[in-house]
Amino acid sequence: MRALQLERLEGPEGLKQVDVPEPEAGDQVLIDVRAAGVSFPDLLLTKGLYQLKPPLPFVPGVEVAGVVRSAPPGALVKPGDRVMAFTMLGGWAEVASAPPSMTFLMPLGWSFEAAAGTVLNYHTAHFALHRRGRLKEGETVLVHGAAGGVGTATIQIARGAGARVLAVVSSEEKAEVARTAGADHCFLAAGDWVSRVKDATQGRGVDVVMDPVGGDAFDLSLKCLAPEGRLLVVGFAGGRIPEVKVNRLLLKNVDVVGVAWGSFVMHEPQLTAKIAMDLAALAEKGFVEPVVSQVFPLEQAAQALRELEARKSTGKLVLRVREG
Known part of the structure:
Protein backbone atom coordinates (compact mmCIF):
# COMPACT_ATOMS: atom_id res chain seq x y z
CA MET A 1 0.00 0.00 0.00
CA VAL A 119 -11.46 12.28 17.29
CA LEU A 120 -8.30 13.80 18.78
CA ASN A 121 -9.53 17.39 19.06
CA TYR A 122 -13.14 16.83 20.08
CA HIS A 123 -12.48 14.01 22.53
CA THR A 124 -9.68 16.09 24.08
CA ALA A 125 -11.92 19.16 24.35
CA HIS A 126 -14.83 17.19 25.82
CA PHE A 127 -12.58 15.41 28.33
CA ALA A 128 -10.97 18.73 29.28
CA LEU A 129 -14.17 20.70 29.79
CA HIS A 130 -16.36 18.06 31.38
CA ARG A 131 -14.22 15.44 33.11
CA ARG A 132 -11.32 17.64 34.17
CA GLY A 133 -12.89 21.12 34.09
CA ARG A 134 -16.27 20.25 35.68
CA LEU A 135 -17.97 22.74 33.38
CA LYS A 136 -21.50 23.77 34.35
CA GLU A 137 -24.23 25.37 32.31
CA GLY A 138 -24.07 29.17 32.51
CA GLU A 139 -20.33 29.34 33.24
CA THR A 140 -17.85 31.32 31.16
CA VAL A 141 -14.98 29.65 29.28
CA LEU A 142 -11.86 31.39 27.95
CA VAL A 143 -10.18 29.58 25.03
CA HIS A 144 -6.60 30.20 23.90
CA GLY A 145 -5.56 29.29 20.37
CA ALA A 146 -9.26 29.52 19.69
CA ALA A 147 -9.03 29.34 15.89
CA GLY A 148 -7.07 26.09 15.88
CA GLY A 149 -8.37 22.53 15.84
CA VAL A 150 -8.57 22.10 19.61
CA GLY A 151 -9.75 25.70 20.01
CA THR A 152 -12.70 25.47 17.63
CA ALA A 153 -13.67 22.09 19.11
CA THR A 154 -13.61 23.61 22.60
CA ILE A 155 -15.78 26.55 21.54
CA GLN A 156 -18.40 24.25 20.04
CA ILE A 157 -18.52 21.84 22.97
CA ALA A 158 -18.66 24.68 25.49
CA ARG A 159 -21.55 26.25 23.59
CA GLY A 160 -23.26 22.88 23.51
CA ALA A 161 -22.97 22.76 27.31
CA GLY A 162 -24.68 26.13 27.66
CA ALA A 163 -21.51 28.07 28.47
CA ARG A 164 -20.49 31.53 27.36
CA VAL A 165 -17.23 31.56 25.36
CA LEU A 166 -14.46 34.16 25.17
CA ALA A 167 -11.66 33.56 22.65
CA VAL A 168 -8.04 34.69 22.41
CA VAL A 169 -6.49 34.62 18.92
CA SER A 170 -3.47 36.05 17.13
CA SER A 171 -5.16 37.88 14.23
CA GLU A 172 -8.43 39.34 13.01
CA GLU A 173 -8.65 36.56 10.43
CA LYS A 174 -8.48 33.98 13.20
CA ALA A 175 -10.99 35.96 15.25
CA GLU A 176 -13.50 35.49 12.44
CA VAL A 177 -12.89 31.72 12.52
CA ALA A 178 -13.50 31.67 16.28
CA ARG A 179 -16.68 33.71 15.92
CA THR A 180 -17.95 31.38 13.21
CA ALA A 181 -17.28 28.44 15.55
CA GLY A 182 -19.47 30.13 18.17
CA ALA A 183 -17.30 32.42 20.32
CA ASP A 184 -19.22 35.27 21.95
CA HIS A 185 -16.23 37.65 22.13
CA CYS A 186 -12.73 37.55 20.58
CA PHE A 187 -9.59 39.30 21.83
CA LEU A 188 -6.18 39.61 20.17
CA ALA A 189 -3.29 37.96 22.01
CA ALA A 190 -1.06 40.96 21.26
CA GLY A 191 -3.42 43.34 23.05
CA ASP A 192 -4.46 43.78 26.65
CA TRP A 193 -6.82 40.85 26.56
CA VAL A 194 -6.72 40.41 30.34
CA SER A 195 -8.46 43.75 30.87
CA ARG A 196 -10.95 42.97 28.13
CA VAL A 197 -11.78 39.61 29.72
CA LYS A 198 -12.30 41.37 33.04
CA ASP A 199 -14.57 43.92 31.36
CA ALA A 200 -16.55 41.22 29.60
CA THR A 201 -17.17 39.45 32.91
CA GLN A 202 -17.88 42.61 34.95
CA GLY A 203 -14.61 42.09 36.82
CA ARG A 204 -15.45 38.58 38.04
CA GLY A 205 -13.23 36.61 35.68
CA VAL A 206 -13.86 33.31 33.89
CA ASP A 207 -14.76 29.94 35.35
CA VAL A 208 -12.65 27.82 33.00
CA VAL A 209 -9.59 28.53 30.85
CA MET A 210 -8.66 26.12 28.05
CA ASP A 211 -4.92 26.54 27.46
CA PRO A 212 -3.14 24.54 24.74
CA VAL A 213 -0.55 27.34 24.38
CA GLY A 214 1.32 27.67 27.68
CA GLY A 215 3.96 30.36 28.17
CA ASP A 216 2.65 33.88 28.73
CA ALA A 217 -0.92 32.78 27.99
CA PHE A 218 -0.82 30.58 31.09
CA ASP A 219 0.74 33.24 33.30
CA LEU A 220 -1.81 35.88 32.34
CA SER A 221 -4.73 33.45 32.52
CA LEU A 222 -4.21 33.06 36.26
CA LYS A 223 -5.19 36.73 36.55
CA CYS A 224 -8.45 36.05 34.71
CA LEU A 225 -9.83 33.26 36.88
CA ALA A 226 -12.97 33.80 38.93
CA PRO A 227 -13.09 32.35 42.46
CA GLU A 228 -12.95 28.55 42.18
CA GLY A 229 -11.93 28.88 38.52
CA ARG A 230 -10.10 26.08 36.70
CA LEU A 231 -7.13 26.58 34.36
CA LEU A 232 -6.85 23.54 32.07
CA VAL A 233 -3.30 22.72 30.95
CA VAL A 234 -3.66 21.00 27.56
CA GLY A 235 -0.32 21.68 25.85
CA PHE A 236 2.52 24.06 25.17
CA ALA A 237 2.18 25.13 21.53
CA GLY A 238 3.78 28.44 22.47
CA GLY A 239 7.01 26.61 23.28
CA ARG A 240 7.53 27.50 26.96
CA ILE A 241 6.35 25.25 29.75
CA PRO A 242 5.22 27.65 32.50
CA GLU A 243 5.55 27.34 36.25
CA VAL A 244 3.24 28.62 38.96
CA LYS A 245 3.78 29.71 42.55
CA VAL A 246 1.18 27.74 44.42
CA ASN A 247 0.46 30.55 46.87
CA ARG A 248 -1.36 32.24 43.99
CA LEU A 249 -3.68 29.24 43.80
CA LEU A 250 -4.23 29.30 47.54
CA LEU A 251 -5.02 33.00 47.76
CA LYS A 252 -7.49 32.96 44.87
CA ASN A 253 -9.04 29.54 45.55
CA VAL A 254 -8.36 28.38 41.98
CA ASP A 255 -7.21 25.14 40.36
CA VAL A 256 -4.58 24.35 37.74
CA VAL A 257 -5.70 21.09 36.15
CA GLY A 258 -3.70 18.76 33.90
CA VAL A 259 -5.43 17.37 30.82
CA ALA A 260 -4.02 14.31 29.03
CA TRP A 261 -6.87 12.55 27.24
CA GLY A 262 -4.71 9.94 25.54
CA SER A 263 -3.02 8.58 28.65
CA PHE A 264 -6.27 8.70 30.64
CA VAL A 265 -8.29 6.60 28.21
CA MET A 266 -5.54 3.99 28.12
CA HIS A 267 -6.54 3.25 31.72
CA GLU A 268 -10.26 3.95 31.31
CA PRO A 269 -11.04 2.99 27.69
CA GLN A 270 -14.77 2.83 28.42
CA LEU A 271 -14.80 6.64 28.70
CA THR A 272 -14.39 7.00 24.93
CA ALA A 273 -17.81 5.47 24.25
CA LYS A 274 -19.53 7.97 26.57
CA ILE A 275 -17.71 10.91 25.02
CA ALA A 276 -18.57 9.64 21.54
CA MET A 277 -22.26 9.43 22.46
CA ASP A 278 -22.23 12.98 23.82
CA LEU A 279 -20.46 14.28 20.71
CA ALA A 280 -22.91 12.49 18.40
CA ALA A 281 -25.80 14.15 20.25
CA LEU A 282 -24.12 17.56 19.95
CA ALA A 283 -23.52 16.96 16.24
CA GLU A 284 -27.18 16.09 15.75
CA LYS A 285 -28.15 19.34 17.48
CA GLY A 286 -25.77 21.31 15.26
CA PHE A 287 -23.19 22.27 17.88
CA VAL A 288 -20.36 20.01 16.69
CA GLU A 289 -19.23 20.73 13.14
Whole structure:
Protein backbone atom coordinates (compact mmCIF):
# COMPACT_ATOMS: atom_id res chain seq x y z
CA MET A 1 0.00 0.00 0.00
CA ARG A 2 1.00 3.63 -0.45
CA ALA A 3 2.11 5.34 2.75
CA LEU A 4 4.22 8.18 4.11
CA GLN A 5 7.06 6.93 6.26
CA LEU A 6 9.31 8.88 8.58
CA GLU A 7 12.87 7.79 7.89
CA ARG A 8 14.78 10.48 9.81
CA LEU A 9 13.93 12.57 12.88
CA GLU A 10 14.26 15.78 10.91
CA GLY A 11 10.71 17.07 11.06
CA PRO A 12 8.68 17.21 7.83
CA GLU A 13 11.84 16.74 5.75
CA GLY A 14 12.22 13.24 7.18
CA LEU A 15 9.10 11.97 5.40
CA LYS A 16 9.19 9.79 2.29
CA GLN A 17 6.42 8.21 0.22
CA VAL A 18 6.89 4.44 0.10
CA ASP A 19 5.10 1.17 -0.58
CA VAL A 20 4.78 -0.93 2.57
CA PRO A 21 2.82 -4.05 3.52
CA GLU A 22 -0.72 -3.52 4.76
CA PRO A 23 -1.18 -3.86 8.53
CA GLU A 24 -2.55 -7.10 9.91
CA ALA A 25 -5.94 -6.86 11.54
CA GLY A 26 -5.42 -8.97 14.67
CA ASP A 27 -7.79 -7.62 17.32
CA GLN A 28 -7.95 -4.21 15.64
CA VAL A 29 -10.42 -2.60 13.24
CA LEU A 30 -8.93 -2.50 9.74
CA ILE A 31 -9.86 0.68 7.85
CA ASP A 32 -9.54 1.65 4.18
CA VAL A 33 -8.43 5.23 4.77
CA ARG A 34 -10.02 8.06 2.81
CA ALA A 35 -8.64 11.00 4.83
CA ALA A 36 -6.22 11.53 7.71
CA GLY A 37 -5.79 14.35 10.19
CA VAL A 38 -2.63 16.43 10.62
CA SER A 39 -2.06 17.06 14.31
CA PHE A 40 0.48 18.60 16.64
CA PRO A 41 1.49 15.14 17.94
CA ASP A 42 2.34 14.21 14.33
CA LEU A 43 4.72 17.18 14.14
CA LEU A 44 6.36 16.29 17.46
CA LEU A 45 6.70 12.64 16.39
CA THR A 46 8.61 13.66 13.25
CA LYS A 47 11.15 15.43 15.46
CA GLY A 48 11.43 12.79 18.18
CA LEU A 49 9.93 15.23 20.70
CA TYR A 50 6.76 13.33 21.60
CA GLN A 51 6.52 11.10 24.68
CA LEU A 52 5.98 8.13 22.35
CA LYS A 53 9.22 7.41 20.48
CA PRO A 54 8.66 4.57 17.98
CA PRO A 55 11.71 3.10 16.24
CA LEU A 56 12.47 4.36 12.75
CA PRO A 57 11.13 4.01 10.16
CA PHE A 58 7.45 4.36 11.00
CA VAL A 59 4.24 5.69 9.43
CA PRO A 60 2.86 8.75 11.30
CA GLY A 61 -0.81 9.67 11.46
CA VAL A 62 -2.77 9.76 14.71
CA GLU A 63 -6.31 9.86 13.29
CA VAL A 64 -8.17 8.78 10.17
CA ALA A 65 -11.57 8.50 8.54
CA GLY A 66 -12.55 5.78 6.13
CA VAL A 67 -14.49 2.57 5.56
CA VAL A 68 -14.21 -0.51 7.75
CA ARG A 69 -12.68 -3.46 5.95
CA SER A 70 -12.82 -5.85 8.91
CA ALA A 71 -13.61 -5.70 12.63
CA PRO A 72 -12.99 -8.16 15.48
CA PRO A 73 -15.84 -9.88 17.34
CA GLY A 74 -17.56 -7.56 19.79
CA ALA A 75 -16.64 -4.35 17.95
CA LEU A 76 -19.40 -1.76 17.61
CA VAL A 77 -18.60 -1.26 13.92
CA LYS A 78 -18.81 -3.68 10.98
CA PRO A 79 -17.39 -3.96 7.45
CA GLY A 80 -18.69 -1.21 5.22
CA ASP A 81 -19.29 1.30 8.01
CA ARG A 82 -18.01 4.85 7.52
CA VAL A 83 -15.88 5.56 10.59
CA MET A 84 -13.43 7.93 12.22
CA ALA A 85 -10.69 6.54 14.42
CA PHE A 86 -7.70 7.35 16.61
CA THR A 87 -4.73 5.30 15.41
CA MET A 88 -1.80 7.01 17.20
CA LEU A 89 0.49 5.73 14.41
CA GLY A 90 -0.03 4.45 10.89
CA GLY A 91 -2.76 6.80 9.72
CA TRP A 92 -0.89 8.30 6.76
CA ALA A 93 -1.43 5.23 4.63
CA GLU A 94 -4.10 3.66 2.44
CA VAL A 95 -4.96 1.11 5.12
CA ALA A 96 -4.74 1.63 8.89
CA SER A 97 -5.66 -0.27 12.03
CA ALA A 98 -7.31 1.17 15.14
CA PRO A 99 -8.51 -0.18 18.49
CA PRO A 100 -12.26 -0.93 18.54
CA SER A 101 -12.65 1.41 21.54
CA MET A 102 -11.16 4.24 19.44
CA THR A 103 -13.25 3.66 16.31
CA PHE A 104 -16.54 5.53 15.95
CA LEU A 105 -19.32 5.82 13.39
CA MET A 106 -19.29 9.04 11.39
CA PRO A 107 -22.36 11.27 11.79
CA LEU A 108 -24.71 11.19 8.81
CA GLY A 109 -23.87 13.75 6.16
CA TRP A 110 -20.28 14.32 7.24
CA SER A 111 -17.42 14.19 4.75
CA PHE A 112 -14.41 11.98 5.36
CA GLU A 113 -12.31 15.16 5.57
CA ALA A 114 -14.43 16.55 8.41
CA ALA A 115 -14.43 13.24 10.26
CA ALA A 116 -10.65 12.86 9.94
CA GLY A 117 -10.19 15.94 12.11
CA THR A 118 -12.59 14.96 14.86
CA VAL A 119 -11.46 12.28 17.29
CA LEU A 120 -8.30 13.80 18.78
CA ASN A 121 -9.53 17.39 19.06
CA TYR A 122 -13.14 16.83 20.08
CA HIS A 123 -12.48 14.01 22.53
CA THR A 124 -9.68 16.09 24.08
CA ALA A 125 -11.92 19.16 24.35
CA HIS A 126 -14.83 17.19 25.82
CA PHE A 127 -12.58 15.41 28.33
CA ALA A 128 -10.97 18.73 29.28
CA LEU A 129 -14.17 20.70 29.79
CA HIS A 130 -16.36 18.06 31.38
CA ARG A 131 -14.22 15.44 33.11
CA ARG A 132 -11.32 17.64 34.17
CA GLY A 133 -12.89 21.12 34.09
CA ARG A 134 -16.27 20.25 35.68
CA LEU A 135 -17.97 22.74 33.38
CA LYS A 136 -21.50 23.77 34.35
CA GLU A 137 -24.23 25.37 32.31
CA GLY A 138 -24.07 29.17 32.51
CA GLU A 139 -20.33 29.34 33.24
CA THR A 140 -17.85 31.32 31.16
CA VAL A 141 -14.98 29.65 29.28
CA LEU A 142 -11.86 31.39 27.95
CA VAL A 143 -10.18 29.58 25.03
CA HIS A 144 -6.60 30.20 23.90
CA GLY A 145 -5.56 29.29 20.37
CA ALA A 146 -9.26 29.52 19.69
CA ALA A 147 -9.03 29.34 15.89
CA GLY A 148 -7.07 26.09 15.88
CA GLY A 149 -8.37 22.53 15.84
CA VAL A 150 -8.57 22.10 19.61
CA GLY A 151 -9.75 25.70 20.01
CA THR A 152 -12.70 25.47 17.63
CA ALA A 153 -13.67 22.09 19.11
CA THR A 154 -13.61 23.61 22.60
CA ILE A 155 -15.78 26.55 21.54
CA GLN A 156 -18.40 24.25 20.04
CA ILE A 157 -18.52 21.84 22.97
CA ALA A 158 -18.66 24.68 25.49
CA ARG A 159 -21.55 26.25 23.59
CA GLY A 160 -23.26 22.88 23.51
CA ALA A 161 -22.97 22.76 27.31
CA GLY A 162 -24.68 26.13 27.66
CA ALA A 163 -21.51 28.07 28.47
CA ARG A 164 -20.49 31.53 27.36
CA VAL A 165 -17.23 31.56 25.36
CA LEU A 166 -14.46 34.16 25.17
CA ALA A 167 -11.66 33.56 22.65
CA VAL A 168 -8.04 34.69 22.41
CA VAL A 169 -6.49 34.62 18.92
CA SER A 170 -3.47 36.05 17.13
CA SER A 171 -5.16 37.88 14.23
CA GLU A 172 -8.43 39.34 13.01
CA GLU A 173 -8.65 36.56 10.43
CA LYS A 174 -8.48 33.98 13.20
CA ALA A 175 -10.99 35.96 15.25
CA GLU A 176 -13.50 35.49 12.44
CA VAL A 177 -12.89 31.72 12.52
CA ALA A 178 -13.50 31.67 16.28
CA ARG A 179 -16.68 33.71 15.92
CA THR A 180 -17.95 31.38 13.21
CA ALA A 181 -17.28 28.44 15.55
CA GLY A 182 -19.47 30.13 18.17
CA ALA A 183 -17.30 32.42 20.32
CA ASP A 184 -19.22 35.27 21.95
CA HIS A 185 -16.23 37.65 22.13
CA CYS A 186 -12.73 37.55 20.58
CA PHE A 187 -9.59 39.30 21.83
CA LEU A 188 -6.18 39.61 20.17
CA ALA A 189 -3.29 37.96 22.01
CA ALA A 190 -1.06 40.96 21.26
CA GLY A 191 -3.42 43.34 23.05
CA ASP A 192 -4.46 43.78 26.65
CA TRP A 193 -6.82 40.85 26.56
CA VAL A 194 -6.72 40.41 30.34
CA SER A 195 -8.46 43.75 30.87
CA ARG A 196 -10.95 42.97 28.13
CA VAL A 197 -11.78 39.61 29.72
CA LYS A 198 -12.30 41.37 33.04
CA ASP A 199 -14.57 43.92 31.36
CA ALA A 200 -16.55 41.22 29.60
CA THR A 201 -17.17 39.45 32.91
CA GLN A 202 -17.88 42.61 34.95
CA GLY A 203 -14.61 42.09 36.82
CA ARG A 204 -15.45 38.58 38.04
CA GLY A 205 -13.23 36.61 35.68
CA VAL A 206 -13.86 33.31 33.89
CA ASP A 207 -14.76 29.94 35.35
CA VAL A 208 -12.65 27.82 33.00
CA VAL A 209 -9.59 28.53 30.85
CA MET A 210 -8.66 26.12 28.05
CA ASP A 211 -4.92 26.54 27.46
CA PRO A 212 -3.14 24.54 24.74
CA VAL A 213 -0.55 27.34 24.38
CA GLY A 214 1.32 27.67 27.68
CA GLY A 215 3.96 30.36 28.17
CA ASP A 216 2.65 33.88 28.73
CA ALA A 217 -0.92 32.78 27.99
CA PHE A 218 -0.82 30.58 31.09
CA ASP A 219 0.74 33.24 33.30
CA LEU A 220 -1.81 35.88 32.34
CA SER A 221 -4.73 33.45 32.52
CA LEU A 222 -4.21 33.06 36.26
CA LYS A 223 -5.19 36.73 36.55
CA CYS A 224 -8.45 36.05 34.71
CA LEU A 225 -9.83 33.26 36.88
CA ALA A 226 -12.97 33.80 38.93
CA PRO A 227 -13.09 32.35 42.46
CA GLU A 228 -12.95 28.55 42.18
CA GLY A 229 -11.93 28.88 38.52
CA ARG A 230 -10.10 26.08 36.70
CA LEU A 231 -7.13 26.58 34.36
CA LEU A 232 -6.85 23.54 32.07
CA VAL A 233 -3.30 22.72 30.95
CA VAL A 234 -3.66 21.00 27.56
CA GLY A 235 -0.32 21.68 25.85
CA PHE A 236 2.52 24.06 25.17
CA ALA A 237 2.18 25.13 21.53
CA GLY A 238 3.78 28.44 22.47
CA GLY A 239 7.01 26.61 23.28
CA ARG A 240 7.53 27.50 26.96
CA ILE A 241 6.35 25.25 29.75
CA PRO A 242 5.22 27.65 32.50
CA GLU A 243 5.55 27.34 36.25
CA VAL A 244 3.24 28.62 38.96
CA LYS A 245 3.78 29.71 42.55
CA VAL A 246 1.18 27.74 44.42
CA ASN A 247 0.46 30.55 46.87
CA ARG A 248 -1.36 32.24 43.99
CA LEU A 249 -3.68 29.24 43.80
CA LEU A 250 -4.23 29.30 47.54
CA LEU A 251 -5.02 33.00 47.76
CA LYS A 252 -7.49 32.96 44.87
CA ASN A 253 -9.04 29.54 45.55
CA VAL A 254 -8.36 28.38 41.98
CA ASP A 255 -7.21 25.14 40.36
CA VAL A 256 -4.58 24.35 37.74
CA VAL A 257 -5.70 21.09 36.15
CA GLY A 258 -3.70 18.76 33.90
CA VAL A 259 -5.43 17.37 30.82
CA ALA A 260 -4.02 14.31 29.03
CA TRP A 261 -6.87 12.55 27.24
CA GLY A 262 -4.71 9.94 25.54
CA SER A 263 -3.02 8.58 28.65
CA PHE A 264 -6.27 8.70 30.64
CA VAL A 265 -8.29 6.60 28.21
CA MET A 266 -5.54 3.99 28.12
CA HIS A 267 -6.54 3.25 31.72
CA GLU A 268 -10.26 3.95 31.31
CA PRO A 269 -11.04 2.99 27.69
CA GLN A 270 -14.77 2.83 28.42
CA LEU A 271 -14.80 6.64 28.70
CA THR A 272 -14.39 7.00 24.93
CA ALA A 273 -17.81 5.47 24.25
CA LYS A 274 -19.53 7.97 26.57
CA ILE A 275 -17.71 10.91 25.02
CA ALA A 276 -18.57 9.64 21.54
CA MET A 277 -22.26 9.43 22.46
CA ASP A 278 -22.23 12.98 23.82
CA LEU A 279 -20.46 14.28 20.71
CA ALA A 280 -22.91 12.49 18.40
CA ALA A 281 -25.80 14.15 20.25
CA LEU A 282 -24.12 17.56 19.95
CA ALA A 283 -23.52 16.96 16.24
CA GLU A 284 -27.18 16.09 15.75
CA LYS A 285 -28.15 19.34 17.48
CA GLY A 286 -25.77 21.31 15.26
CA PHE A 287 -23.19 22.27 17.88
CA VAL A 288 -20.36 20.01 16.69
CA GLU A 289 -19.23 20.73 13.14
CA PRO A 290 -15.49 20.30 12.50
CA VAL A 291 -13.71 23.30 10.99
CA VAL A 292 -11.42 22.09 8.17
CA SER A 293 -9.33 24.88 6.68
CA GLN A 294 -7.17 23.03 4.14
CA VAL A 295 -7.08 19.60 2.53
CA PHE A 296 -3.74 18.42 1.12
CA PRO A 297 -3.02 15.32 -0.96
CA LEU A 298 -1.17 12.66 1.03
CA GLU A 299 2.13 13.39 -0.70
CA GLN A 300 2.03 16.99 0.58
CA ALA A 301 1.93 16.06 4.27
CA ALA A 302 5.28 17.77 4.84
CA GLN A 303 3.81 21.07 3.67
CA ALA A 304 0.80 20.59 5.94
CA LEU A 305 3.14 20.05 8.90
CA ARG A 306 5.04 23.23 8.03
CA GLU A 307 1.77 25.19 8.01
CA LEU A 308 0.94 23.74 11.42
CA GLU A 309 4.40 24.50 12.81
CA ALA A 310 4.27 28.10 11.58
CA ARG A 311 0.85 28.47 13.24
CA LYS A 312 -0.56 29.77 9.97
CA SER A 313 -3.44 27.33 9.89
CA THR A 314 -6.92 27.61 11.32
CA GLY A 315 -9.23 24.77 12.24
CA LYS A 316 -7.98 21.37 11.12
CA LEU A 317 -5.53 20.41 8.39
CA VAL A 318 -6.38 17.16 6.63
CA LEU A 319 -4.72 14.81 4.12
CA ARG A 320 -6.79 13.24 1.35
CA VAL A 321 -5.45 9.71 1.11
CA ARG A 322 -7.76 8.42 -1.63
CA GLU A 323 -10.93 9.50 -3.37
CA GLY A 324 -14.28 8.05 -2.45
